[in-house]
Amino acid sequence: MPTQTAAERRAEAKVAYDAYIDKCPSRKLLDTLSDKWVSLVLVALSDGPRRYSDMARRIAGVSQKMLTQTLRSMERDGLVTRTVTPAVPVRVDYELTALGRTLLPLMAAVKTWAEEHIEEVEAARSRYDSLT
Amino acid sequence: MPTQTAAERRAEAKVAYDAYIDKCPSRKLLDTLSDKWVSLVLVALSDGPRRYSDMARRIAGVSQKMLTQTLRSMERDGLVTRTVTPAVPVRVDYELTALGRTLLPLMAAVKTWAEEHIEEVEAARSRYDSLT
DNA sequence: CGGCATCCAATGTGATACTG
DNA sequence: CAGTATCACATTGGATGCCG
Secondary structure, three states: OOOOOHHHHHHHHOOOOOOOOOOOHHHHHHHHHOOOOHHHHHHHOOOOOEEHHHHHHHOOOOOHHHHHHHHHHHHHOOOEEEEEEOOOOOEEEEEEOHHHHHHHHHHHHHHHHHHHHHHHHHHHHHHHHOOO | OOOOOHHHHHHHHOOOOOOOOOOOHHHHHHHHHOOOOHHHHHHHOOOOOEEHHHHHHHOOOOOHHHHHHHHHHHHHOOOEEEEEEOOOOOEEEEEEOHHHHHHHHHHHHHHHHHHHHHHHHHHHHHHHHOOO
16 A cells, blocks of 8 residues: 555645634544544554553553543544454554554654743743733 | 754754653643644644634634633743734734744644545544444 | 633543453 | 443533623
8 A cells, every 4th residue: 555545645735624614524633633642642652563551551641541532532533453362361452554654743743842842831931920 | 744953853862851751741731732722723823923803713613712711821831922902992913933833833734634634534434333 | 802700511531440 | 451331520611791
């Protein structure tokens, strides 16, 4: 499978969807991607498949409920695959799909931006809060 | 993926903050950036200053409350500036700061990704939902 | 015009307990 | 191990009304 499908090239040439429009499906998708945990899950899978418990450990502070919920949503959206290995105890691995890998660099960039600019942001907050 | 500046490469070489850590300030910043409206506001300001009412019209479906709340938060974080022109009626313009402009391409890319891949995502959803 | 304050319904989220 | 189920609680977000 080619990196970019014909459909993707077409979409890029002329964007038929506009996230600025309330009812546009892409708006809802953008809302989903803007979820608190999606970027962290995506980046956690950047190096290949990961077990559920690995991810829970990696993403400190995420509850079981939210991790499962986020992974289910991303699986449904075609961003990750879920592979169950029948054993005792059972083993479940998650992996990025081709689609998920196209999104990864974008979300990773945002995560990195946050890490690199947090000091500037904190300085701005101090300035803002010290006014009146 | 956007071009990297020298400053970004330098910061990447030594990241002091890690969004994977629960208590890390950058984690909270990432949460803030993952807000539903931040990306849309950011892109709405990509062409220069915009009046409050312009933005409300552009970002269909946003309530006054959420638009104001999002703009305040972004102003506090140093992403946008707020300029009040005393007149009757009053005029308020918002504009991206230098810091905000470094984040813009990243968020714009995510928004564009959503618009370009929504059809693939919807196809994946259909597949997922049709299973048992 | 560009807010802010208030109320209230809906949704999100964590803690806890339980299971194949 | 990798969930599911349930409850309690916090947060979100819209609607409304008022104001400089």
